């Protein structure tokens with residue numbers, strides 16, 4: 001019997017309970033593609049066949065390992081390659097993915113789609129999975145550092161629309177996420193460094209200890225050896241903090257999110273400077289936000305220097321690309337729509353803690369911060 005409420009005028013209202021447990025797992029399994037390791041196939045009721053989506057940027061050797069894993073286990077796998085990078089987050093790619101789902105005749109709950117890729121491919125395939133037959137299960141395996149520490153482990157999917165990033169999308173948890181550092185070995189320097197920005201974001205916005213670990217080990221990141229004990233510790237600490245932040249607010253009902261730090265002005269940088277990786281745009285935003293905070297008297301100048309130094313030592317960019325002020329200001333406007341009509345810009349109050357600019361950032365204040373950024377007096 002449904003709980004119903006009688007209205008004053010004698011007409012009935014019904015309350016239909018609709019709670020859904022959307023728990024999901026993030027598991028470190030290394031090496032995932034070891035033939036003896038069945039974790040990937042055990043996630044799913046049937047395992048005779050699988051649709052496997054592969055980011056086109058994954059080197060051939062790794063693709064061969066993926067294919068040989070499935071053939072060793074006598075799984076009939078159908079492979080779909082999706083062109084990696086931001087350009088895949090559009091309707092055309094979405095349509096191609098949905099057509100592949102339909103051609104494969106996915107069994108609705110039993111054959112999770114498996115996707116290997118960077119954040120962009122994970123976002124668009126996750127979006128497709130969330131709308132195909134009103135939702136089919138999917139498994140994420142991140143193959144870039146940024147996806148490893150951020151894009152793969154949450155529940156957001158997305159695609160760009162018009163000039164706006166992630167305007168379309170869904171909250172749709174994967175069945176499971178498999179983390180394996182072996183997939184990150186082929187990343188080139190720029191892709192690797194882009195991922196470091198999201199680790200730095202977590203450190204500045206949420207955890208002083210992580211920031212200090214980064215400071216102590218910054219030089220080691222040049223090796224890109226994430227199996228190194230110290231770098232591994234940093235990596236998994238960043239993931240742990242991110243997941244605890246996400247778990248408290250998984251559907252983003254609370255729009256005051258520390259993890260939004262670095263994601264206000266960044267959309268302008270990455271949508272305007274077309275080839276700028278996400279992490280580079282986040283790094284520029286973090287430094288700009290830190291200057292705003294310093295000007296407002298929150299962040300100590302010495303702490304701002306520490307942020308700027310680590311940014312530079314990690315190899316992240318420190319010069320804003322040549323874009324117009326109005327593009328940057330429009331990103332504030334756009335984010336305000338996204339944040340319930342308020343600016344709500346996270347800025348570091350001190351290392352490991354954010355405060356929010358609620359609504360009073362003015363074009364003049366932003367201009368002054370950009371001037372300081374341009375002077376690079378802190379270098």
Ligand SMILES: NC(=O)c1ccc[n+]([C@@H]2O[C@H](COP(=O)([O-])OP(=O)(O)OC[C@H]3O[C@@H](n4cnc5c(N)ncnc54)[C@H](O)[C@@H]3O)[C@@H](O)[C@H]2O)c1
Nearest residue numbers: 057084085086118119120143144146147151156186187278
């Ligand atoms: N859903 C979320 O919560 C979330 C969070 C953060 C970022 N994102 C999204 O993630 C995207 C950025 O992700 P990204 O930084 O992974 O970039 P990306 O997905 O654009 O990938 C960068 C490049 O790396 C290539 N690549 C992938 N794996 C590789 C490998 N193992 N070796 C060599 N090259 C490889 C890709 O083909 C691409 O050319 C953005 O679209 C951003 O909006 C989503």
